[in-house]
Amino acid sequence: MHLHNAAIAIALLVAGGPRAVHARDIEAVAAPGTYILHEDSSSAVGSHHRQGLAITSNVPVSVFQYNDDQFMYGEQPVSGNEAYLTIISDCDATTFVPRVTWGEDSLDVSIEGVLDPNYMTFLPPSSYNASWSYTSYWCEAMKDRTYPPSPVPEEDEDTTRLTGGGFSLKAALWRALGRTPKQPERDEEEATTVENVCTVNVEVMLNGCEHGANVTAPKVRSFDGEPINVRSGPSATDECATDYEAEIVFIGPPTAVDNGSMEVPRLDEDEDSYVCSRAIEGRPFVDATGRTLRASPVVVPLRPGDGAVESQFDGLADLVESRPVFEGNRTVHPNQLALGEKWTTSALGEHASVASFAAFSIALMTNGAPSDLVQDALEAALDEVRHAATSFDIASRLLGRDVGPGPLPASHHEFGSDLMALAIAVAREGCVDETLSALEAAAEVDALDLVLANGAEEGSKYYAVDEATLAWIREELHTIAMEEGGHAALAWRTFHWVCRVDADACDAVKQNVLSEAKLEGAFRRRFGSVDGIMAESWRKIYSSNDVDAQVCTNSGADGEEISDGSLVSTTATNVLRGVMMCS
Numbered sequence: 001m002h003l004h005n006a007a008i009a010i011a012l013l014v015a016g017g018p019r020a021v022h023a024r025d026i027e028a029v030a031a032p033g034t035y036i037l038h039e040d041s042s043s044a045v046g047s048h049h050r051q052g053l054a055i056t057s058n059v060p061v062s063v064f065q066y067n068d069d070q071f072m073y074g075e076q077p078v079s080g081n082e083a084y085l086t087i088i089s090d091c092d093a094t095t096f097v098p099r100v101t102w103g104e105d106s107l108d109v110s111i112e113g114v115l116d117p118n119y120m121t122f123l124p125p126s127s128y129n130a131s132w133s134y135t136s137y138w139c140e141a142m143k144d145r146t147y148p149p150s151p152v153p154e155e156d157e158d159t160t161r162l163t164g165g166g167f168s169l170k171a172a173l174w175r176a177l178g179r180t181p182k183q184p185e186r187d188e189e190e191a192t193t194v195e196n197v198c199t200v201n202v203e204v205m206l207n208g209c210e211h212g213a214n215v216t217a218p219k220v221r222s223f224d225g226e227p228i229n230v231r232s233g234p235s236a237t238d239e240c241a242t243d244y245e246a247e248i249v250f251i252g253p254p255t256a257v258d259n260g261s262m263e264v265p266r267l268d269e270d271e272d273s274y275v276c277s278r279a280i281e282g283r284p285f286v287d288a289t290g291r292t293l294r295a296s297p298v299v300v301p302l303r304p305g306d307g308a309v310e311s312q313f314d315g316l317a318d319l320v321e322s323r324p325v326f327e328g329n330r331t332v333h334p335n336q337l338a339l340g341e342k343w344t345t346s347a348l349g350e351h352a353s354v355a356s357f358a359a360f361s362i363a364l365m366t367n368g369a370p371s372d373l374v375q376d377a378l379e380a381a382l383d384e385v386r387h388a389a390t391s392f393d394i395a396s397r398l399l400g401r402d403v404g405p406g407p408l409p410a411s412h413h414e415f416g417s418d419l420m421a422l423a424i425a426v427a428r429e430g431c432v433d434e435t436l437s438a439l440e441a442a443a444e445v446d447a448l449d450l451v452l453a454n455g456a457e458e459g460s461k462y463y464a465v466d467e468a469t470l471a472w473i474r475e476e477l478h479t480i481a482m483e484e485g486g487h488a489a490l491a492w493r494t495f496h497w498v499c500r501v502d503a504d505a506c507d508a509v510k511q512n513v514l515s516e517a518k519l520e521g522a523f524r525r526r527f528g529s530v531d532g533i534m535a536e537s538w539r540k541i542y543s544s545n546d547v548d549a550q551v552c553t554n555s556g557a558d559g560e561e562i563s564d565g566s567l568v569s570t571t572a573t574n575v576l577r578g579v580m581m582c583s
Contacts, residue, residue: 024077024132028086031124037200038087038098045083045105045211052212052263053083054106059117059200060219061109062125063264064250065208068227075525077130077227077246080210083107086126091198109202117218120199125223128205128248135241135528205248208267220262223250232521240528285352285359288414294352295405297344332400333464340398342461347391350384350480351405356429357381357487359413363422366415369497376490383483390476397469420505423498427513430491431545435575436526438488439537441481442571448474478567485571489578492545496579514542537572544576 030036045053055061066078078084085107087098097112114120206213208224227246235241256262285293361377388405395403448462452470456462462470495514499506512518519542527534 024079024130026077026084027129028084029127029129030088031126034088034090034123034126035092036086036126037089037094037096038085038100040085040100040102042083042085042102042107043079043081044102045081045206052105052214052266053204053206054103055109055202055204055213055215055217056107057109057111057202057215057217058114059109059111059202059217060120060122061202061204061215061217061221062122062250062254063213063215063220063222064125064203064205064225065212065222065255065264065267066205066225066248067208067267070227070230075134076207077132077244077248078205078207080207082207083211084128084205085109086203086205087111087200088123088126088203089198089200090123094198094200096198096200107204111200111202114200120201120218122219122221123199123201125250126203127250129245130227130248131243131245133235133238133241133243134525135238210266212266213264214261215264216261219257219259220264221254221257222262222264223252223254224267225250232525234524234528238528239531242524242528285356285408285411288412292352293355293409293411294348295408297348297403298406299399299401299403332398335461335464336398339461339465340395340400340403343391343395343398344403347388347395347403348405350388350391352408353384354381354388355408357384359415360426362415363425364494367417367419367422369494373490373494373497376486376493380487380490383487387480387483390480394473394476397472398465419498419502420508423495423502423505423509424513426491426494426498427509430488431495431514431542432519432522434484434491435488435541436522436538438481438484438571438575439534439568440526441477441484442567443534445474445478445481445567448477481567481571482574485575486578488541489575492541492575492579495545514545516542533566533568537568541572541575545579 026041028036028039055063066076068076071077085100087109089096095113099108099110099112101108111117202217204213205225213222225248227248230244230246232242232244235243256264357377357380361374361381364374364377392403392405448470451460451462452467452474456465456470495506495509498509519538523535523538
C-alpha cells in the first residue's frame with residue numbers, strides 16, 4: 001500500500017480478551033520538515049508469544065515502543081499483535097521505491113534508489129493519532145435482561161462527550177489541541193531534489209509490553225511512547241461502547257542508539273519491572289510507586305503422557321495449540337478455553353487482593369483508624385483467599401489443567417501517617433474499583449440464571465460449557481459477589497471515617513476521585529453506556545454516600561432499598577446497608 005498522505009485507514013476488529021472488542025483507526029503524522037512516503041501495518045505479529053520482531057532495513061530504523069499506565073487489559077489503542085510501519089523522508093517528492101515484506105515475526109524493508117545509506121541521519125520522529133472503541137462485554141451481556149430504565153444525571157458543563165457520526169481526528173482532536181496536521185509546503189523546484197541528498201527513515205511502532213525487536217540497519221534507535229490528550233465519551237452508535245481519541249507521541253532522547261544491529265528488549269524484560277502492570281478485576285494491589293502488581297499463573301499439564309511440569313501460562317493461543325483433553329478423549333471447546341482464561345485473570349486479581357487488604361490493614365493502623373475497620377480489612381483478606389482458590393478451581397476445570405498463582409513480584413511499600421494518600425487510595429481501589437467489581441459479579445450471576453434457564457446461544461461465551469459446570473460457577477460467583485459487596489462497603493465506611501477526621505483529605509477525594517463526572521466515567525469505561533438497574537444501582541450507591549447528607553440508623557439508611565429481583569439490586573442494597581450501619 002503506497003500512500004502520499006499521512007493517514008493509515010485501518011478498521012480492525014480484534015478480540016481484546018473476553019471483555020471487549022476494539023475498532024481502531026491509526027493515523028501517522030509527520031514531524032515538521034518531514035514527509036510520509038509509505039505506510040503499512042500488520043495485525044498478525046507475534047504468533048510466537050512475546051517474541052521480538054526481526055526488522056531489517058537498508059536505511060536508519062526507529063523502533064517506537066508504545067505503553068500506557070491508564071488503560072485496562074484489552075483497552076489499549078495498540079494491541080499486542082499489531083505493528084505499524086511508516087517510511088519518512090525530508091524530501092516530499094522522490095524516486096525511492098519501498099519494498100516491504102512481512103513475515104510471521106519479521107519485517108524486511110528495502111528502499112530502492114538509495115545510493116549511500118551511510119550518509120543518512122535520523123529524522124524527527126513522527127507521532128500518531130489514534131481513535132478506537134472499547135466495547136464492554138458486560139454491557140452486551142446485560143442486554144439479555146430487561147431492566148427498568150433509570151434517569152441519567154445531567155452532565156457537568158465542562159464534561160466532554162464525543163458524539164455525532166463517529167470520530168474525526170483532524171476536525172476534533174487537532175482542533176482541541178489548537179494544531180493543524182498539515183505537511184510543510186514545498187516549491188516545485190524543491191520537489192526535484194537529487195536523491196543522494198535526501199534522507200529516508202523507517203519507523204516501526206509496536207506494543208512495547210508484548211514485543212521487543214531485533215534490528216539490523218545502518219543506524220538504529222528506540223523510543224518509549226505514550227498517549228496524551230486522551231478524550232473519551234459514549235459512542236453515538238453503540239450503547240455498550242466508549243469512544244476514545246488520543247495522540248501517541250515519542251519524545252525526549254531515545255532510550256537506545258546504535259550503528260548496525262541492535263536488540264530492543266520488551267519494556268518488562270526486567271523481572272523487577274512493573275511498567276506493564278495493568279488494572280485487573282478485584283481490589284488492585286499497588287506498591288509505593290503506584291504500580292499495580294499481580295502474580296503470573298502457573299499451569300500443570302493434564303494431557304495423558306505429559307509430565308507434571310510447571311510452565312508459565314502465555315494465554316489462549318498456547319492452550320489451543322496444546323489441545324488439552326478430558327476423559328474419553330473429548331477435546332475442550334475453544335469457547336471453554338476462552339472462559340477459562342477469563343477466570344484465570346479473575347483469579348489473579350483475587351490473589352492480588354489478598355496482599356492489597358494486608359497492606360490496607362497496615363495503612364489503617366498507621367493512621368489510627370478505628371479497630372472495627374482494621375478487623376473488617378483482615379477478614380476481607382481471608383475472603384479473598386477463598387475467592388482466589390475458588391477462581392483458580394473454576395479456571396482449572398474449564399482449561400483442563402491445574403492453574404495456580406506464581407509468586408507475587410517483589411515490591412516496595414511505605415506506611416506513614418498520611419490520611420490524604422490513604423483516602424485517595426481507598427476511594428480509587430475500593431469505592432470505585434471494588435464496588436464496580438461487586439456489581440459486575442452480580443450481573444454475571446443474573447446472566448448465568450438466564451443461561452441455565454434457557455440454554456446458551458451458539459457463539460455466546462457459555463456455549464459448549466456443560467450445565468453442571470455452569471451451575472457450579474453460578475453458585476460460587478454468587479458468594480463472591482455478596483462478599484465483594486461487603487468489601488465495597490468497607491471502603492466507603494473508611495472514606496466516611498476520613499471525612500470525619502480530615503476535611504481537607506475528604507474534599508480532595510470528592511474532587512479528584514468521587515466527583516459525579518469521574519464516577520460516571522468509571523462506570524462507562526467498565527460497562528459502556530448500559531442503563532437500567534446496573535446504572536441505577538451505581539448511582540444510588542455513590543449518591544447515598546454523600547457524607548454531608550448521610551443519615552445513619554441501627555438498621556441502615558432510610559430509602560436505600562433497590563429491588564427488581566436481580567442480584568445486582570440485592571448487592572447494591574447490601575452495600576448501602578453495610579455502609580450506613582452505625583458502629
